[in-house]
Amino acid sequence: MEIKRNVLLNPGPATTTDTVKLAQVVPDICPREEEFGAVMEFISKGLTEFVGSLQEYTTVLFGGSGTAAVEAMISSVVGEGTLVIINNGAYGKRMCEIAEAYDISFIEFKSSNVEAINLSKLEEIIKNQGGKVTHLAVVHHETTTGLLNDIKSLGELCRQQGIEMLVDAMSSYAGIPIDMKDMNISYLASSSNKCIQGMAGISFVVANIRSLINIKNNKPRNLYLNLYKQYEYFIKNYQMRFTPPVQVLYALKQAIVETQKETIEERHKRYVKSCDTLLEGLDRLNLTYLVKPECHSKLITSIIEPENPKYNFDDMHDYLYDRGFTIYPGKISSANTFRIANIGQIDYKDMENFIKALEEYLNRKTC
Ligand SMILES: Cc1ncc(COP(=O)(O)O)c(C=O)c1O
Known part of the structure; x- marks a missing residue:
């Protein structure tokens, strides 16, 4: 079957292989059958093994977009203590909005969206709470700008302070190597449709099993998104408590197989090569980007909008869309930007073609 290939340069859902797309076409099956339980067991274990050992970590699956996993993690994990x-x-x-919605005691630590976090300032704030802080939450890769936070150093700070770290790794998981034990991550949230290169619809939390068992007696704030209950139910028979998105799970299984084959290290190299190709092209077109090179993820680039009278974002979007490239607007108020992601099943040749199309757009004749 011929499937039109679109190059998605938006920050996920990302371009997928045809084999992942076609893996969704399966005979109808009741998800409560043992045969389907085996699919979910494979998925849960496969997702865990990319970031930790099965002896110490486990993956809890939910039907939902990525925010569901982040919400499950925050609303289930933090007990009576304070979350930074x-x-x-x-x-x-x-x-922060999630913590507020669940009435969780939290402290917002604001930091620049283009520069590294000031760790000593953060440490001071944690210490000033007189032992009340029990958890720290951070986004690994801020998809907003392409800023990569140094979670290894943050994990070390958490180790020293005796608190647990929760990481939203939505747009880094499977695109950047992560070792939960080495980085001291207790909980990590991600979803099926970004660097793992599956379809949208599954969100998941990889958790340290000991930490997870410790939250068993937390007073529940949630029902569908209860992390411990979902885990407890899942390990009995590899079933989710509520109806799973069956076909999306078959696609995720195939995406895991393809990730195992490529390896995360090699995928990361492929992504970096695409980004380097993009940055060289931007240089040539005299375009600049927002995040400092030392904190740039090389998965997403926030490009400063050109001061070119022929430039208009919506126009450019449509021009590129007609040529098979989907781009995305910026998401910060302090600068006018647009974003180019280089995740998914694309490579540097797609970036070369994209740069050519962008150049044509910026140099086109207008009347
Ligand atoms: C870092 C990060 N966290 C959370 C989300 C939310 O994911 P979703 O839109 O799938 O709910 C995204 C989406 O792009 C993200 O990049």
Whole structure:
């Protein structure tokens, strides 16, 4: 079957392989059958093994977009203590909104959305709470700008302070190597449709099993999104408590197989090569980007809008869309930007073609 290939340069859902797309075409099956339980067991274990050992970590699956996993993590994990949330972009801000909605005691630590976090300032704030802080939450890769937070150093700070770290790794998981034990991450949230290169519809939390068992007696604030209950139910028979998105799970299984084959290290190299191709092209077109090179994820680039009278974002979007490239607007108020992601099943040749199309757009004749 011929499927039109679109190059998605938006920050997820990302371009997928045809084999992932076609894996969704399966005989109808009741998800309560053992045969389907085996699919979910494979998925849960496969997702865990990309970031930790099965002896120490487990993956809890939910039907839902990525925010569901972040919400499940925050609303289930934090008990009576205080959560410090690093806000250096829209997704850090969203974690604050979640904490507020569930009436969780939290402190918002605001930080620049283009520069590294000031760790000593953060440490001081944690210490000043006189032992009340029990958890720290951070976005690994702020999709808002393409800023990569140094979670290894943050994990070390958490180790020293005796608190647990919750990481929203939505747009970094499977695109950047992560070792939960080495980085001291207790909980990590992600979804099926970004660097793992599956379809949208599954969100998941990879959790340290010991930490998860410790939240068993937390007073529940939630029902569908209860992390411990979902885990407890799942390990008995590899079933979700509520109806799962069946076909999306088959696609995710295939995406995991393809990720295992490519390896996350090689995928990361492919992504970086695409980004380097993009940055060279931007240089040639005299375009600049927002995030400092030392904190740039090389998965998403926020490009400063050109001061070219022929430039208009909506126009440019349509011009590129007609040529098979989907781009995305910026998401910060302090600068006029648009964003180019280089995640998904694309490579540097797609970036070369994109740069050519962008150049044509910026140099086109207008009347
Ligand atoms: C870092 C981060 N967190 C959370 C989300 C929310 O995911 P969703 O839109 O799938 O709910 C996104 C989406 O792009 C993200 O990039």
